[in-house]
Amino acid sequence: MERQIRQLAAALALLFVVLLAQITHIQVIAAERLAEDPANAARQLIAEYQVDRGDILAADGRTVLATSKRSRGELRYERRYPLGALTAHITGYSSIVYGRSELEQAYDDFLAGDAPQLLPQTLTDMILGRPRRGASIVTTIDPAVQRAAAEALGDLPGGVAAIDPRTGDVLALVANPSYDPNPLSSHDPREIRRAWAALTEDPAKPLVSRASDELYPPGSTFKVVVAAAALAAGYGPGSRWPNPHVLDLPDTTHDLGNFGGVTCSGGAEITLADALRQSCNVVFGEIGLALGPKVLAAQARLFGFAPSPDEGEIPFDIPMQAGVFPDPSYFETHRPAVALSAIGQDQVATNPLHMALVAGAVANGGVMMRPRLVTEVRAPDGRVLETFEPEPISRPMSEIDAALLTRMMVDVVERGTGTAARIPGVRVAGKTGTAQHGEGLPPHAWFVAFAPAEDPQVAVAVIVLDGGSLGAEATGGRIAAPIARAVIEAALRR
Secondary structure, eight states: OHHHHHHHHHHHHHHHHHHHHHHHIIIIISHHHHHHOGGGHHHHHHHHTTSBOOOEEOTTSOSEEEEEEEOSSSOOEEEEOTTGGGSHHHHOOEETTTEEOHHHHHTHHHHTTOSGGGHHHHHHHHHHTOOOBOOEEEEOOOHHHHHHHHHHHTTOSEEEEEEOTTTOBEEEEEEESOOOSTGGGSSOHHHHHHHHHHHHHOTTOTTSOTTTTSOBOOGGGGHHHHHHHHHHTTOOTTOEEEOOSEEEOTTSSOEEEOGGGOOOSSSSEEEHHHHHHHTOHHHHHHHHHHHOHHHHHHHHHHTTOBSSGGGOOOOOSSOOOOOBOOOGGGGGSOTHHHHHHTTTOTTOBBOHHHHHHHHHHHHTTTOEEOOBOEEEEEOTTSOEEEEOOOOEEEOOSOHHHHHHHHHHHHHHHHHSTTGGGOBTTBOOEEEEEEEOOSTTOOOEEEEEEEEOTTSOOEEEEEEEGGGGGGGGGOOIIIIIHHHHHHHHHHHHTO
């Protein structure tokens, strides 16, 4: 009798191994081939929506950014986004017609329960007759900071990015306009197509995040990068530079002037620190010409700027467009562009997320961290399946130079162009920017900052397109700096 029991146990164990091998073969080895078979398209869609797709959670592990709810019909689960447009550019959508985007796409294997780590859970659910369940992902988004960024930006066109400079964690990522992903994720194809048509025909492109997907001239916020290059080349904060009314650009009859046509105060010569505080275009044009395009390009590369938009190399959980600074060869036939590039114009372009990383690198003692949007993956039973640790990606500056630049940026906020970002009891380091982007068009208004300067916990970048409500009268200090201040205050209350 005992022998028969052993034989039965062995047979059951063998059957279990065979079953596990078959499931593994279907879900892992043959999954792609089966999925690409046209005859399986309808069955695949039905099977996909039989899965209780995992949640996308905020950093607190409780606030739900995306979840699945039971629905009627063959498609058992429908994707829902409780915060709607507030986090649409982060979660993306999961559509039966148009597929998936952003985190829904990037972490689809986990969310859909297809990741190898979930095979034991899938097998258990199958044996117990339960719907297959996906894993949840925990993001770095702080709901309070995200809301503060959205409220401060209001209905102004533009974007806001906030990170923790010590870890690269993205605390907030907000863009106007945004969209509601819920109609795209319904089970009514007509509703989905109507919503899609409205979004794709909108000239404001709400499906595209102005915080991370598009590029804009950074204007004077790029002087942070140029100042870093000057410090690395041995020009200290006290180094003195000619301070004429305008700069005569090489190979052209055009001059480069300061914002508003003024002459920066301080005399015939001013220091690098004073030039940054007053955001002197003339002086930074001189610095750019003195350093040369090779030095400027090398410094920009350390901060993640690529030679062209299709060569961006900043790794991120969802698609992100890295900034651009031209190859030095470009300047061989465009010599005036050296000075213009040094003030963030001509072919230089970036977005708020990238500029938050730039500010974050200065704040973090010269080390740029990889932007992190997801910290961990949790199994349906709450077990942590995978974690993603902070990761440095470059050192654009020495620690000493970062400390010097921090003091210079604090001066910008305390008595320079960025006073609208001052917070009582907190030392804020920042830089304004007002970027021209077309003849007769209002400028884009920028502000980048981090705080507290002596122990940075948050770095922020803001862009308001076309001057927002101030139009041609807009400056980064007037319209973008107050938005950054509100985001910093929310982040410091965490």
